[in-house]
Amino acid sequence: MSRNTVQPNGWVAIRLPSEVTRVLQVVPNTTISLGKYGSFPSNLLIERPFHLTYEIQDKLEGESFPRLRVVPGKELNADKLADVSATESADADEVIEPANGEELTLVDESGKVVARSTREVIDESARQTLTMAEIDQLKKEGASAGKELIAKLMLSHTAIDQKTAYSLAKYKLLKEKKYMRRFTVLPLDVAMLGHWMLFERDASKVMEMRQEMIGLLGCWADVHFGGLPIDGEQGPHGGRWLAVDDTGGLLVAAMAERMGILHAEPLEAEETAKQVAEEEENPKTQPANDEAEAEAAESLAVSASPKAQRSRPKRPRKDDLDDHYALTNSITLIHANSQPNLSLLRHFDYDYSDPNPPYPYHPLFTNLLPISWLQLLDPESDPTYSEPVPEVESDVLASWKTNRRANYHRKRRRWARTRQIVDATRTGGFSGLAVASTMDPISVLRHALPLLAGGAPVAIYSPTIEPLTQLADCFSIGRRGAWVSNPPAEAEGKTAVELENWPGTTEFPINPALLIGAQVQTSRARRWQVLPGRTHPFMTERGGASGYVFTGWRAIPAEGNITARGKFNRKKPRTG
Amino acid sequence: MTKPSTFLVPGEKTSAGTLAIISLSRDNFLPLTLEKSTGAVDGYLEGATLNTRFGSYPHSTLLDVPWGSQVRASNVDTGSRGKKRRRDATDEDTPIASQDDDEDSTAANAPVKKAVTAPSGFIYVLRPTPELWTTSLPHRTQVVYTPDYSYILHRIRARPGTRIIEAGAGSGSFTHASVRAVYNGYPRDAADTKGKVFSFEFNESRYHKMQAEIGEHGLDGLVQLTHRDVYNDGFLVDGKSPKATAVFLDVPAPWEAVHHLSRRKMKKGGEEAEEDSNWVSPLDPKQSVHICTFSPCIEQVDRTVTELRTLGWVDVDMVEISNQKINISRERVGVNFPSEKGYNSSPADVAEAVTKLKSLAERNKDTQRVQGLQSGTEGLDSEMDVDSTPSRDNRPSNGLNGTADDAERPFMQGRLVHRPESDLKTHTSYLVFAVLPCEWSEEDEAAAMAKWPCGNEKKTIGNLDKQARKEEKRKMLEGKAKSKKQKKGNDTQPSQVVVSAMATPTDTA
Numbered sequence A: 001m002s003r004n005t006v007q008p009n010g011w012v013a014i015r016l017p018s019e020v021t022r023v024l025q026v027v028p029n030t031t032i033s034l035g036k037y038g039s040f041p042s043n044l045l046i047e048r049p050f051h052l053t054y055e056i057q058d059k060l061e062g063e064s065f066p067r068l069r070v071v072p073g074k075e076l077n078a079d080k081l082a083d084v085s086a087t088e089s090a091d092a093d094e095v096i097e098p099a100n101g102e103e104l105t106l107v108d109e110s111g112k113v114v115a116r117s118t119r120e121v122i123d124e125s126a127r128q129t130l131t132m133a134e135i136d137q138l139k140k141e142g143a144s145a146g147k148e149l150i151a152k153l154m155l156s157h158t159a160i161d162q163k164t165a166y167s168l169a170k171y172k173l174l175k176e177k178k179y180m181r182r183f184t185v186l187p188l189d190v191a192m193l194g195h196w197m198l199f200e201r202d203a204s205k206v207m208e209m210r211q212e213m214i215g216l217l218g219c220w221a222d223v224h225f226g227g228l229p230i231d232g233e234q235g236p237h238g239g240r241w242l243a244v245d246d247t248g249g250l251l252v253a254a255m256a257e258r259m260g261i262l263h264a265e266p267l268e269a270e271e272t273a274k275q276v277a278e279e280e281e282n283p284k285t286q287p288a289n290d291e292a293e294a295e296a297a298e299s300l301a302v303s304a305s306p307k308a309q310r311s312r313p314k315r316p317r318k319d320d321l322d323d324h325y326a327l328t329n330s331i332t333l334i335h336a337n338s339q340p341n342l343s344l345l346r347h348f349d350y351d352y353s354d355p356n357p358p359y360p361y362h363p364l365f366t367n368l369l370p371i372s373w374l375q376l377l378d379p380e381s382d383p384t385y386s387e388p389v390p391e392v393e394s395d396v397l398a399s400w401k402t403n404r405r406a407n408y409h410r411k412r413r414r415w416a417r418t419r420q421i422v423d424a425t426r427t428g429g430f431s432g433l434a435v436a437s438t439m440d441p442i443s444v445l446r447h448a449l450p451l452l453a454g455g456a457p458v459a460i461y462s463p464t465i466e467p468l469t470q471l472a473d474c475f476s477i478g479r480r481g482a483w484v485s486n487p488p489a490e491a492e493g494k495t496a497v498e499l500e501n502w503p504g505t506t507e508f509p510i511n512p513a514l515l516i517g518a519q520v521q522t523s524r525a526r527r528w529q530v531l532p533g534r535t536h537p538f539m540t541e542r543g544g545a546s547g548y549v550f551t552g553w554r555a556i557p558a559e560g561n562i563t564a565r566g567k568f569n570r571k572k573p574r575t576g
Numbered sequence B: 001m002t003k004p005s006t007f008l009v010p011g012e013k014t015s016a017g018t019l020a021i022i023s024l025s026r027d028n029f030l031p032l033t034l035e036k037s038t039g040a041v042d043g044y045l046e047g048a049t050l051n052t053r054f055g056s057y058p059h060s061t062l063l064d065v066p067w068g069s070q071v072r073a074s075n076v077d078t079g080s081r082g083k084k085r086r087r088d089a090t091d092e093d094t095p096i097a098s099q100d101d102d103e104d105s106t107a108a109n110a111p112v113k114k115a116v117t118a119p120s121g122f123i124y125v126l127r128p129t130p131e132l133w134t135t136s137l138p139h140r141t142q143v144v145y146t147p148d149y150s151y152i153l154h155r156i157r158a159r160p161g162t163r164i165i166e167a168g169a170g171s172g173s174f175t176h177a178s179v180r181a182v183y184n185g186y187p188r189d190a191a192d193t194k195g196k197v198f199s200f201e202f203n204e205s206r207y208h209k210m211q212a213e214i215g216e217h218g219l220d221g222l223v224q225l226t227h228r229d230v231y232n233d234g235f236l237v238d239g240k241s242p243k244a245t246a247v248f249l250d251v252p253a254p255w256e257a258v259h260h261l262s263r264r265k266m267k268k269g270g271e272e273a274e275e276d277s278n279w280v281s282p283l284d285p286k287q288s289v290h291i292c293t294f295s296p297c298i299e300q301v302d303r304t305v306t307e308l309r310t311l312g313w314v315d316v317d318m319v320e321i322s323n324q325k326i327n328i329s330r331e332r333v334g335v336n337f338p339s340e341k342g343y344n345s346s347p348a349d350v351a352e353a354v355t356k357l358k359s360l361a362e363r364n365k366d367t368q369r370v371q372g373l374q375s376g377t378e379g380l381d382s383e384m385d386v387d388s389t390p391s392r393d394n395r396p397s398n399g400l401n402g403t404a405d406d407a408e409r410p411f412m413q414g415r416l417v418h419r420p421e422s423d424l425k426t427h428t429s430y431l432v433f434a435v436l437p438c439e440w441s442e443e444d445e446a447a448a449m450a451k452w453p454c455g456n457e458k459k460t461i462g463n464l465d466k467q468a469r470k471e472e473k474r475k476m477l478e479g480k481a482k483s484k485k486q487k488k489g490n491d492t493q494p495s496q497v498v499v500s501a502m503a504t505p506t507d508t509a
């Protein structure tokens, strides 16, 4: 579960009136600046609930910082509830104050927006159409300038012909966006991060993967909580998913969220405060170079200050070669470079590149198993896997310098972890496969299909359809039929296992009998504006890829020749 | 504890008493609870048998096999069954209910006959998933399909551990998808709080069918179904709060129900109801709540949105999902393709067209000449050996379009094309989303303020306006000049400026 309040140093998304989102870490005792919208102390957000909208207030006398006011939902909604057909707002005497930060909208009877204006635009148009004297008069009246005058100015600014023909009564001036100094604090989860990457950062970094696609991928790959380890089970079991991710970790994050392993368990509230307080006192704790040393330091600390021990849970002591990874509810990530690119996971407080993170561990530290294609397909050629680090006698070890010792432990741990991942992955039996990759999906599936348990679903995302049409064509009815009725010479005399690892030919790039139900689909969410009397789809939306998803299920073909029965049997006698 | 659901914990193989989804052919799925028979069932000596137009499948052949297995049809001995079947003349696709039949009591006592593989016919046994269930479930109502529910569950943050309210249960399509989303283990006992679906349905027969299904699918303890009219009676279960953080309403009038989903007692239309100390909110008081309502008509949306806004829900957003299944095929166009179904023998390109026209012209000339000869007109040229059929070898090769070489397999011929499938679902429903933040009282704020006092801000994070940035830069340069010890700020994010010490960003207000 993600936490329901803003945590010290936790990531949040701050949505501004302009609909722009800022993603930042709420570091205690800092000032958060939202540019022209103002700034305020970060401590005003910490341990407050998410989804609140605040208004930055003027500094109180004698206070060095502005306070925030929580704007209640009803107040936020007031404008949107205003029915444009109501006549009361047309009262000529009513004064509308275009206060700082307020935006005004002029709408005609049908609710169509005729003009939209901020104070600046009004001033500008006024300069064009009004005499100096009139402007002076307006300035004098300032905030109390009548609504009629503002409406006149706004009309004069628009390109409507025969303005005089329009009586002002036909128009309504709506206060809109009186929230220039408002902002909303949102939790940074997969939906939020995906939205931010797509709309405000760099859509290409996440392969333009939209929410619709993330949802479809997760469901079609049946990604869900894979169970707790069963007592006595030695090998991998339960729900284990296979992933190929070129979205910088967005796919892995989405899967982890669905499996309940994306967010670290919250510390007890009091501990958090204590930890922060300690960090304040002692800002840069030297990172321990060596586990042994860290432990020594810890035991020293115990005698020196019992408090320190309480606030920092002790790291469980483990041998370098002990199994590191979870046996169930895990994601095995196959990557094309020596290290996977999981940079987006830092927004969920997981730093993949840190092999020795502080305790308590992030769940992904034990439940995300990265393996390279080389390690999967030809592990002996990968030195990290094939070259064990020979054990060194403890007295020799003790004589080494700290750095050398640390290095030795790190290497041994790395070798053991790689070993565990590679051996477990090659055993296969995965519960499902989710892919969002720039690589050719045919090559991915050729090698991933044999690793899936029977009946395991496959879901592959692509921003463009072409790679997926080619993939689907590998499983066309004609090809599947021919594979059985008129098999290629290369398949002659092969065992079922050999056929599972079919290397691929031009005619049969993948063994087509290993997957059924091949299907490609696309989805797109169209957004609507819902306002009283003015409900319609938004006029513009982000273009770019809608995205496509290929789905199917891993099949275990019956051995030997097999023919179909049923209605298509009569039409095409030799296909299945 | 009973056996966990095959939807959530499928295991490696099929087993007796659990649901499997049979793939009969493309887009033709059938849910089937596998049975272990000890004797003949319903006339079948092989025991419980699935009979389809793709062959007969005694359950014994479907049991204890890996999920995803392709299973061959069997030659079943129908015994007395054959005659009976014909009399009943039920739809051939309907799976045959395999309750023990009194008439067959003698046969039932005989041991099960071993199934004999038939020469043709096969099916696949798939492990159940909400996606497969949605396409194969018995429809009692309109259901929510995968393109909608996948998006909805993502947006309402239904994750392991979430407690979700759903109304009405209908045919249970959404229920199955949501239980997978919130599942984080079966509760050990009543006090153990786990992810759970609180489902409500007021139609009595649907309620009973759904309740039975929940049991059959091993979802007891994960889905709690209540027979209830939620408009009038709200969402408490046995007077207790589900403590929900996610809500999905697929009822005709969501605006009649949302006032029950509030933090304090409300009347419809947003008026606060009179104080009632017994009143309990069905929502988790400490968390934001995400809602989605699902309505086919825009009028329903308008009323729901107005009610939500009146009740203080924020971030109201409405979308419509349009999903297309894509048909992928090979398009074979060319004069020289065999004239079979699936081939279009019109010319594939201009060159082919010209060749074809030429040969036609040629043939016409010949015909005229022959006719001329026959009618006595003098034909000087009497050679009749012009070959009017265009030769295969003359056919210009066309890389783009693929070739029709004899050597090439038919499934590789032609051009790979895609188009939306012929029956398009263009509208399902409108999805209204909204969020209800938790209440935050002045006391709460005072407590947080005391714990996190302000006024000691040392750095500034976030975007600075121009003036502040200039100021920052000036200070930095100054600092650098003074001492080279100054360390670079912790760069949390490229577009953000993290600056050190004593920045006073100018207030632009």
Ligand SMILES: C[S@@+](CC[C@H](N)C(=O)[O-])C[C@H]1O[C@@H](n2cnc3c(N)ncnc32)[C@H](O)[C@@H]1O
Residues within 6 Å of the ligand: B141, B142, B143, B144, B167, B168, B169, B170, B171, B172, B173, B174, B175, B200, B201, B202, B203, B206, B228, B229, B230, B231, B232, B250, B251, B252
């Ligand atoms: C369209 S169906 C829901 C389908 C369901 N979402 C699914 O995916 O299978 C609507 C259901 O809501 C039920 N319903 C309508 N009004 C209700 C109310 N006031 N309280 C409870 N259930 C109600 C109906 O009986 C019907 O079964």
